[in-house]
Amino acid sequence: MSKPKIKTAFFCSNCGAQSPKWIGKCPSCGEWNTYVEEVIKNDTAVKYNNTNNYSLNNFPKLIQSIDYSAQPRINMENTEMNRVLGGGLVPGSLVLIGGEPGIGKSTLMLQVALKINDKKILYVSGEESEQQLKIRANRIGIVNQNCFILTETDTDNIFNHIDNLASEIVIIDSVQTLQSRSIDSSSGSISQIKQSTSEFQRFAKQTGVPVFLIGHITKDGSIAGPKILEHIVDTVLQFEGDRHYGYRILRASKNRFGSTSEIGIFEMQSSGLKEVSNPSDILINQREEQFSGITVAATLEGLRPMLIETQALVSSAVYGTPQRSTTGFDIRRLSMLLAVLEKRCGFRLGAKDVFINIAGGIKVEDPAIDLAIVSAVLSSNQDVPINNKVCFSAEVGLSGEIRPVQRIEQRILEAEKLGFSKIYISQFNLKNLDTNKIKIKIKGVNKIEDIFSDLFV
DSSP states (O other), X not given: OOOOXXXXXXXXXXXXXXXXXXXXXXXXXXXXXXXXXXEEEETTSOOOOOOSOOOOOOOOOOGGGOOOOOOOOBOOSOHHHHHHHTSSBOTTOEEEEEEOTTSSHHHHXXXXXXXXXXXXXXXXXXXXXXXXXHHHHHHHTOOOSSEEEEEOOBHHHHHHHHHHHTOSEEEEEOGGGXXXXXXXXXXXXXXXXXXXXXXXXXXXXXXXXXXXXXXXXXXXXSBSSOTXXXXXXXXXXXXXXXXXXXXEEEEEEEETTSOSSOEEEEEEETTXXXXXXXXXXXXXXXXSSOOTTEEEEEEEETTEEEEEEEEEEEEEOSSSSOOEEEESSOHHHHHHHHXXXXXXXXXOXXXXXXXXXXXXXXXXXXXXXHHHHHHHHHHHHHTOOOOTTEEEEOEEOTTSBEEOOSOHHHHHHHHHHTTOOEEEEEGGGGTTOOOTTOOSEEEEESBHHXXXXXXXX
C-alpha cells in the first residue's frame, strides 16, 4: 500500500503569501528570497473540527439601523496597561504582545492575570511548565482564585479547555508554540502561526472573549512570523527596553480601539513589574554638580508629557572619519541637525566626533527634542554647562528656524510642576498661549543663533 502524498507549498516569510513553487521575488510584498517550503496538509492528519458552539446568527444590516452603544471595557487593574489599550481591554479583541527574549513579556501578562480577580482567566503556556509559572507567581506575590494555568500547544485541546472552564480572558504564551491539526507542519512555521492566529481571531470575535497572544521578535525587531499576523490581530503592543536598565516601555504600534501614540512605563523589580506613574522623575538625573552637554527636553508621548535628559559629547576626531553615534535617538535626525549647525549657523562640527544619549535607556521620536539636542551639542562643543533648571521644547527646521510643536501648554505645565524655572520654545507657540496662569519663565526664540547668544554669550 502506497503512502499518502504529502502536500507542500511555498510561503513568503515576510508577508505570508503562498505559491505552489519557489520564486525569487514575492509578487505580494516585493521582497527577495523569502519563500520557504512547508508541509500544509497530510491525508493522514486529523481534520480540525470546531465542535464548540461559537457561531452566531449574523446577517446584513443597514448601517443606520445598527444600535451603537459604547461597550464597557475590561479594567486590567493596571493603569499603564489600560492607558496603552485605550482605556481598558475591549471584549472580543485579539491583542499581540511582542518583545525580545527575557524582556519580561511573560512576567507582565502573568502579573496582569493575577491582578484581575473578577474574571476567570486561563493562562496557556507552551514554553514553561506549571512549576516554573508557580515559582514566578510566588515571586510576584499576588494571590488569585480565578487564574488557571494550562500547559498545552494543540489548539483543539486549548479550545476544549476554554469551553469547559468558561474562561473570560485567555492568554497564550506564545503564539510560536501553537500547533493546529489542520496544518501538518511543525510549530513556529509560517503556516502554523497564521492558522493558529486565525483560529483564535475567529474564537474571539464569535464569543466576545478577549485573547492575548505573546510573540517573539526577530533580529531586526519585527514580530516573528508572517507580516499578515499583525493584520489579523486588533492590537499590537511592543514591550521594549534596555536589559541593562530596569525600565520597560509598553508601546502600541497598532490599535483598532485607541491611539497608537500612548506608552506605558514599568520598572522591573525582584517582585515583578512596577508601574511608573511619573516618568519624568526617573528620566531626569538629580545631580548637584553641573556638566556641559546635558539638557532637559519637554516631550510628549500620546497624552502624557514627559521631561527627559539628553546628553551630548563633542570631541576632536581621533581617526580620519568623525564618528556619529546615538542611543535612543535617530542617527539620521542627528546628522540633519549637525548639518544645520554647520551650514546655517557656522559651527565647525564636521571634523569632530558627536555622541548623543537619551538617559534612562528609552527611545524618543518626538521632534520637540530637537532644540534640546542642539543645545546639548553646543554646550559640549563650547564646554559651557547649561543651568539644570532650564528645559527646551521645539523643533529645528532645515533653515535653522525654531518651529512650534503641538500641545505646548501641557509641556510647560509639566516643566513647572517639576520645578524648572525657564523653558525655551518657538516664538510662534507664544501667539495662542495664555501665560497668566503659568509661573515658569517662557522664552520664545526664532533661530538657533538666539539660543546661542542667550546661553553662551
